[in-house]
Amino acid sequence: MKVTEVAFIALNAPLPEGAAYGMSKSLATARQSTLVKLVLEDGTEGYGEAWGIPAVNLAYLPFLQGYVVGATVFDIEHVFSRILARHYHFGVQGPFMACLSGIDIAAKDATGKLLGLPVHRLIGGKRWDRVSVYASGGYITEDPDRDFEPQIARMAKDGHRAIKIKIGLSPASDAARVALARRIMGDDADIMVDINSNYTVDLARESISRIAQHRIGWVEEPLAPQDISGYEQLQRWSPIPIATGEALYTAHDFKLLVDRRGVDVMQPDLSLCGGFWQGRAIASMAVLNHVRISPHVWGTGIGLAAGVHYVAAMPSNPHADNIPKPPLVEYDVGVNPLRESLLRAPLRPVDGMIAVPDAPGLGIEIDWDAVGRYAVR
Structure with missing residues (x-):
């Protein structure tokens, strides 16, 4: 065909x-x-x-x-x-x-x-009927002091028990934002942080030292994606797991990092790393090197659906039935019409999980009226 x-x-x-x-x-x-x-x-x-x-x-x-x-x-x-x-x-x-x-x-x-057949059957089979997600929010805004607390309160009110927040303005700011998020979310919530590669190794160490007491799940992109040796140093030292990968392309980029054991959680974005084609190779690399994966998703409902199928087909190696930390799909909670409107039935989490579509393909239906509203002519 x-x-x-x-x-x-x-x-x-x-x-x-x-x-x-x-x-x-x-x-x-x-x-x-x-x-x-x-x-x-x-x-x-x-x-x-x-x-x-x-x-x-x-x-x-x-x-x-x-x-x-x-x-x-x-x-x-x-x-x-x-x-x-x-x-x-x-x-x-x-x-x-x-x-x-x-x-x-x-x-x-x-x-x-x-x-x-659903896509997850094409790329390895369905390991999970539902995939766990984390809410990606706590964004930096034009007035971060005013806007941060309401974002965290909204995620807590919506029942999210795993969240990621943006930090990286300064180590002092990081400490304040993390402390506030922990106070609002409570002791049992999982909190991850994202620096978006704004630090050098020394600044990353200072930031991590300040926030480690709050039991952070991972520190995402603490360094520039090109700083492979820096990631190696930081991963060896950090009491918090190191995550990165949204700016890495193809399995070859990830191999440079994994060969140096510079990462604990790999975060391929299927909409830029090479789709399922390269995503499967990256997942195999994770299994062979005993590294976790959590795909980056920050686009439309189509990319979210792809991430759900990807994680659904992911092996649980080295775990069997007891999975201490299941792989997470990023679920952006920022204002995003392209996530909410492009699909006739948007994928949404219930109790922190998204049901894996079993309809053929990605299991989604495009809303062409919405496409027309947002298409650039």
């Missing part, structure tokens, strides 16, 4: 005036992504998501169409390998790989629909 069409749809959902939010390095004034549509010769459609700036992704489309259109959908991963081998000068860190990621997710969605 051959691919007859690949299309990219740029999506942009501006945030209300004064409602920008984000991380230690910058704030987002809109949520944006690229919807990928792939059509097979029998009319079967598959959908994916490509990370990054939509206008840049669109520029890659004619080039990639020349390889993907006419290819057999079952052989799509060999097409990707050929593209990378022939155009190795392009590298893999950036929108080029994000585009391949979106196409791969769409191809797996279409293949599942063609065969009448």
Whole structure:
């Protein structure tokens, strides 16, 4: 069954005036992504998501169409390998790989629909009927002193027992934000923190020293993704697990980190790391090196669905039935119309878990009226 069409749809959902939010390095004034549509010769459609700036992704489309259109959908991963081998000068860190990621997710969605199987059956089988999530919030805003506490209170009110908050403005600020989050969430909640690579090793150590008393689940992206030796040093020293990976592309990037044992929790984002194609290789690497995985998700409902299928198929090695810390899917609780509106039935957690779709493909249905509202023309 051959691919007859690949299309990219740029999506942009501006945030209300004064409602920008984000991380230690910058704030987002809109949520944006690229919807990928792939059509097979029998009319079967598959959908994916490509990370990054939509206008840049669109520029890659004619080039990639020349390889993907006419290819057999079952052989799509060999097409990707050929593209990378022939155009190795392009590298893999950036929108080029994000585009391949979106196409791969769409191809797996279409293949599942063609065969009448959910994606998790195509990538290893269903290990979990429901996957655990953590609420990703506690964002930095234009007025972080005013806006932080209400965000944490809302996550507690909504019943989230595992959350992640943004830190990284300074070690002193980190200590204050973590202490407040712990007070509101209580002693039994799991709290993770995200620095978004804003620190050097010395600053990361200072921050970790200040917040360790609050039993933090992991410190995410404490350093720049290129600082492999820094991650190695920090992981050896830190009393808190080190997590990273949302800015790493393909299994090759992750291998550089894992070979140095510089990470405790790997966080591939399927919409940029290479889709399920590379995601499976990264998961195998985690099993072989006894490292945990928690996929990064910060885009549309399509990317969330992909993350759910990915974790559902993930082996529990080295555990059997007693899983001390099940793999977590990130569930962004910021204002995000692209997460809530693009799917006719958005995936939402109940009691900290999302049910794994069993319908063919990703098990989602696109709301095309919503796509029309947010499509960039």
